Amino acid sequence: MNLLKFAVFEQQLKWLALALGLASTVSIVQGWQLAAMLFSLPFCLIWIYCAWLRTEPQLKYINVIFAILYIYGIARYFIIQA
Structure with missing residues (x-):
């Protein structure tokens, strides 16, 4: 997949990430x-994508780590609830 395919939607993705971040914060509270x-x-996945567009390695790798942790946490939640 070409990473630049959705580059025209970068600003809209960032607004969506803001909304997801706010929803996540409310959920935590x-x-x-x-x-x-x-x-x-999805907040992390959007920022991973935006970091790849701008080649910001620190932002990219931090969000990759958080995305892995969220995937682990979601899987663990459903395993424990089963």
Whole structure:
């Protein structure tokens, strides 16, 4: 997949990331652990994509690490709830 394919939507993706970040923060304050992770994962994925567009390695790798942790947390949540 060509990473520049969605570059024209970068600003809209950043606004979506802002909304996801706010939703994640509200979820944390309310104590909704799963919702916080579900909002945070796409937030991280958007910023990984935007960092790849701008070649910002620190931002890219920090968000890759957080995305992996959110995937682990979501999987663990469903395994423990089963």
